[in-house]
Amino acid sequence: MKIILIQTPWSGSSAGSFKRVAKKYASYPPIGLMYLAAYLEQHGHRANILDLEVNPLYVDELCAVIRKNGADIIGITTSTPVFHIARALAKALKEKLGLPIVVGGPHITVLKDKTFSEEFDFGVANEGEYTLRELMDEMEGNKNYSKIAGLIYRDGAEVKVNQPRPFIQDLDSLPFPARDKIDPHQYAFEVPGKGFLPVMTTELTRGCPFSCVFCSEPMNTGRKLRSRSAKNVVDEIVDVQAKFGIHHVFMLDSTLTANRKLIEAFCHELIDRNVNITFEGQTRANLIDEQLITLMKKAGLNRLNFGLESSDKKVLALMKKNIDPESIRSAFRLCKRFHISALCGSMMGNPGDTRDTILATARFVRSIPEIRYSPVAIAVPYPGTELHLMAQNHMHGLKLIESDYSYYSRYAGGVMEVDGMKPSDLVKLQRRALIISHATPRKIIGLIQHFGFFVLVGMILQMAKSEIMILAGKRDPNLNSIEHENTTLKNMGINTGSFRK
Numbered sequence: 001m002k003i004i005l006i007q008t009p010w011s012g013s014s015a016g017s018f019k020r021v022a023k024k025y026a027s028y029p030p031i032g033l034m035y036l037a038a039y040l041e042q043h044g045h046r047a048n049i050l051d052l053e054v055n056p057l058y059v060d061e062l063c064a065v066i067r068k069n070g071a072d073i074i075g076i077t078t079s080t081p082v083f084h085i086a087r088a089l090a091k092a093l094k095e096k097l098g099l100p101i102v103v104g105g106p107h108i109t110v111l112k113d114k115t116f117s118e119e120f121d122f123g124v125a126n127e128g129e130y131t132l133r134e135l136m137d138e139m140e141g142n143k144n145y146s147k148i149a150g151l152i153y154r155d156g157a158e159v160k161v162n163q164p165r166p167f168i169q170d171l172d173s174l175p176f177p178a179r180d181k182i183d184p185h186q187y188a189f190e191v192p193g194k195g196f197l198p199v200m201t202t203e204l205t206r207g208c209p210f211s212c213v214f215c216s217e218p219m220n221t222g223r224k225l226r227s228r229s230a231k232n233v234v235d236e237i238v239d240v241q242a243k244f245g246i247h248h249v250f251m252l253d254s255t256l257t258a259n260r261k262l263i264e265a266f267c268h269e270l271i272d273r274n275v276n277i278t279f280e281g282q283t284r285a286n287l288i289d290e291q292l293i294t295l296m297k298k299a300g301l302n303r304l305n306f307g308l309e310s311s312d313k314k315v316l317a318l319m320k321k322n323i324d325p326e327s328i329r330s331a332f333r334l335c336k337r338f339h340i341s342a343l344c345g346s347m348m349g350n351p352g353d354t355r356d357t358i359l360a361t362a363r364f365v366r367s368i369p370e371i372r373y374s375p376v377a378i379a380v381p382y383p384g385t386e387l388h389l390m391a392q393n394h395m396h397g398l399k400l401i402e403s404d405y406s407y408y409s410r411y412a413g414g415v416m417e418v419d420g421m422k423p424s425d426l427v428k429l430q431r432r433a434l435i436i437s438h439a440t441p442r443k444i445i446g447l448i449q450h451f452g453f454f455v456l457v458g459m460i461l462q463m464a465k466s467e468i469m470i471l472a473g474k475r476d477p478n479l480n481s482i483e484h485e486n487t488t489l490k491n492m493g494i495n496t497g498s499f500r501k
Helices: 017-025 031-042 059-069 079-098 106-114 129-140 217-221 230-246 260-273 290-299 313-317 326-337 355-366 384-390 425-435 441-451 451-469 489-490
Strands: 002-007 047-049 073-077 101-104 122-124 151-155 156-160 189-190 197-199 198-200 248-251 278-283 299-307 341-348 376-378 398-400 416-418
Touching: 002 059, 017 197, 031 047, 031 073, 031 129, 047 059, 073 079, 073 129, 073 198, 079 101, 079 106, 079 489, 101 106, 101 129, 106 151, 106 156, 106 217, 106 416, 129 151, 129 299, 189 248, 230 260, 290 299, 290 326, 299 313, 299 326, 299 355, 299 376, 313 355, 326 341, 341 355, 341 425, 355 425, 355 451, 376 425, 384 398
Parallel strands: 002 047, 002 073, 073 101, 101 122, 198 248, 248 278, 278 299, 299 341, 341 376
Antiparallel strands: 122 151, 151 156, 189 197, 398 416
């Protein structure tokens, strides 16, 4: 059986007015789809991948590709902010092709039958490798879907939600992601000291053992940290080097150094085998030290990303972040000593946040000279998270005011009131926080080095345009939801109708 796996385009909706920057700096190879394709082909099926974020297609062009591919079924992966796009796309493909459509990704995993709309025939919750293979086996056979764990499907007019699928424990048993199904060289990042280079993505672990109220990762991949062996990951890296000539690795682990023994084993494996790569990832500032950084640097580490979120300890406690903000300062100093590029991000609109705590966080970022760039996101209460529950129940100064998921963007005002501040107030405060955070000559130079002069000028002009429109009494363009503009869908030639919530 043959499936075509589609990555829903996301930058136009999730990133708001920063979509060009997001598209350039955050377009990762779709590792989830590549794992699915590899596993399905290992078990006798055929799979291809279309990443519509990197390769946008008009819907008729997309249909022509699917027909030429000879697909028997279409798979679409989607997150919460772009679920309305996935629905509209599925409806258009269903009308034009008549093929069964299966949806997967974080949104359907959390909400299941609550969001399983009529455009879809099947839904896959959590990890999809085993579930999708069993579904395709059954579609070729008896079509008895009731015993497939993790599957959502229709039985006549009734929606059935099967028992949950246990998480995969032996991650080494999975084949390496099928990178031959995409063009890996289309995914290029700014690599410290090397300019823009193609990158590969991989992971040492799945799952997240932490309890941050804003994060949905534990619901999608589990709270228990499941690990691959260091040898298996390095074997994959060596394989990618040989096949595609890619020498920079983006580690997708939620917290790269959460399992210290594993990251140490990974580094020793790279060093002992003399694998010539550079790599980067994200972690907590309190989960590194000089001994570990020394080893990681020797193995090829050249960038780490830390989550600051807030500099206010009361806010951090309500977020269950459980980290001292001063550890960020120490982490950046340590990275500087070892010539490792370091980034951090802050988030406003958290439980307990006020205008003062938000601006204090911006000033804290400015006070750390080693920080060259720190994005400021607006907190989004994704369904199923504790933050969503807080906002629904008007706790800690939060109030959920919008349930339309097309508004769930970190850069378009958010969907909550925070300490009485509306989304229009938050998006203006976000711009002010960005300016305060980077208002030193050293940081301005860092921004130019990170983004390039012309990209940075474009971002500044975009913010200036927004302020001018507000002064003229017009609506802030950052508050125009993709649902109302329908930019992505119009570019695909899709008449949307109503796909809200």
